[in-house]
Amino acid sequence: MKNNQENNNLDEKGNDDLELGAVIKNEIEFYPKVGEWKTEFPVYDHDKCIGCGICVKHCPEGAIKLIKTPKGKKAVADLEWCKGCGICPTVCPTKAIQMRKK
Amino acid sequence: MKKNYEIIVYGRGGQGGKTTAELITQAAALKEKYVQSFPEFGPERSGAPVRAFVRIAEEPIKTHQSVQEADCILVLDETLLETDKLKSDLSDYFLERGVMVVNSKKTKQEIKSKFSGKLEVIVVDATGLAEKIVGESRPNVVILGKFAQTTKIVDAEDIMTVFRSKYLPKIGEDKTEKNIEAIRQSALSEEV
Amino acid sequence: MKNKQIKKAITGGFAVGEAIRQINPDVMAVYPITPQTPIVEYFAQEVADGNAYTEIIPVESEHSAMSACIGSAAAGARSMTASSSQGIMYMMEMLPIASAMRLPIVMAVSTRAISGPLNIHGDHSDAMAMRDFGWIQLFAESVQEAYDNLIIGTKLAEKALLPVAPNMDGFITSHSVENVEIMTDQAVKEFVGEYQPTQTLFDFNEPKTFGAIALPESYFNFRKQVYDAMQEAESKFLEIVSDFEKISGRKYDLVESYQLDDAEKVIVAMGSTCGTIKATVDKLRGRGQKVGLLKIRLFRPWPVEAVYQALKDVEQVFVLDKNLSFGTSQVLAGNVEIALKRPINSVVYGLGGREISEEEVEKIFTGEVRSFLI
Structure with a gap:
């Protein structure tokens, strides 16, 4: 049966393979590799970054982390999971983030 | 003889795929054609692959299924050429008689060699041209111009008219005219 | 005399929003939910631009949206809202109150699957969930019908003194662009006319109580009153669509028979x-197969006689439900069986917005697909 849903394994699965009550495991290896989607990526200026964590909370892909550096806690994006959406520079209070073309 | 002319627009969320479909639809409606257009309904995220569908006909359009046998496929992001979804949209009908317009810096030969069949492949560096003329990398306006030029299903002039009426209040005179110039140049330029 | 109409290509959501704008109701209570949001967004923009004078009440939930409509309708204001799925579920305790109080509220519905799991796409489960609450329900095939049904529904609500829910398919109609003929503002206003409430909260000569209690001695009778009103709604619908044909040129009936003759x-x-x-x-x-379609336009009240007449000589009847009932027969299938008094083939399809293709419709006709087009 032609089905236009992406990543829909339902037709190959019988009822036995379906998660009970649609309660799903957090299996990150099945997550789409959104890092490949980007045409731009964020660059973090650690001199301006104050480690507030606002970008961490706003990233839709959860790609940003705060790490300990000699300058204090600073934001860093995992480019494998960053899709280049441009939200983090918009929310950064100190304008520490710039988008750069790939 | 197919009653409906069917188009699939391939893009990533944020590239203007849905708008491309809308503009073609409104341009056809200006010439009193029967039209239908809808995006693929799925989770909407920036960067996610999305399809938009268009039907244009001389008679009322009844069906609501997604396009199964496209006459034309517009590809705003060439990485989508490698996806299973696009490959499954290449019906026998399309491979024999379809037109594909692809946004790419590659040559026509390189892109055409990915497919079997007699389909016509038009390649244009839509991103580059858009950056040059509009100052933004959104490729859809260039693809629209090439679509009008190649298929002649809608007039480039009508696309420009519809673009102006929709976007002038939103983005102002300067940006609107630049986008329209991109459509115009694309529709007039010789093929690479 | 058929009026001048403007041809446009717009989405179902905008078309319904435009119909509401042309009717210019007194009050519209709004709370957003996908996929009805385009209706209220379009309408709110039009009000902001001064193209309608409706009092828009942004409320904190759908329950409040319906409560606000009930309050304003009881006060004698032409009141509307729009919702879908979980929004309708949330306002559910108010829905039967609207019909019990005989208030002609219009709620535009962009049908959407009810949770769970969570799904924002179109099926009919929300419309089905409210089918027994005394609301008149209409279904639209296209953007044109969604536009027309809103206008017809407004007049029907006020003639029947029952609330009306004109339904259009979420996303497939609400978010798709199709050709539509829009009538002039004047033609629409003349058709729906001025709302003439027979009883309102603002009657200071004969003050009234709305929302009273009814003990066992009388509750049953009040429920029968709504039942009788629903029975009469069918003939009122037919009168109204006959008038509508005169101004629009479009002919509508309880059902639509497509290629049913043989x-x-x-x-x-x-x-x-x-x-x-x-x-x-x-x-x-085209291949010589004798097949046809019976489209249901008025779903509640159920046009039992019209369905019987259309299908009585048909050998094989397949009924498609875009909804799932558990532990029993499906809703539309059951309704058709009641009309025909014989077994029919029931197929559930399209849940959660799963697409149905022409190829699959063919498989239903051939019997290759039974029970579930999953």
């Missing part, structure tokens, strides 16, 4: 899928 196999369905079925019927008729 059909041996007929599918019964509602909503946008009917278009896909029509395209399939055309194809199969």
